[in-house]
Amino acid sequence: NFPAALLEAGQTHPVFHGQGSVTQTQGQLAKLGGQTVTLECTFSTGSQYYYLFWYRQKRYGAMDFLFLIDYSFDEKNGAGRRFSAQFSKSFKFFSLTIKELEPTDSAMYFCALREDTVRRLIGSPRQKPTPLAFSP
Secondary structure (H helix, E strand, C coil), rough: CCCCCEEEEECCCCCCCCEEEECCCCCEEEEEECCCCEEEEEEEECCCCCEEEEECCCCCEEEEEEEEEEECCCCCCCCCCCCEEECCCCCCCCEEEEEECCCCCCEEEEEEEEECCCCCCCCCCCCCCCCCCCCC
């Protein structure tokens, strides 16, 4: 049997020089149609507020958003019912599971981390906004 889907772990590079990082170690995975695969990602962050993403990029294509989860366990699935994610805050682990693999799932898969350095405004604004009224 030939593989129906070829999945590769993307090489991630930090865009900004922060404390956070992600690691994907699985390399290339060849799977048969209908199988289930779990892609694993570990992360490190010094921030209390962070967001974890899964993206995929098909050959010569744009990045497609698949999944987002944040530090408070809020999640957004942009990929559909075959895709699910598992998140462990304590083990710093974030995985993506794809069920019922199809040939169109062949792609490079990327785990990504975004950190927030400031979460909310502390105190009051120094200047009050100017009201603007329109007359007919």
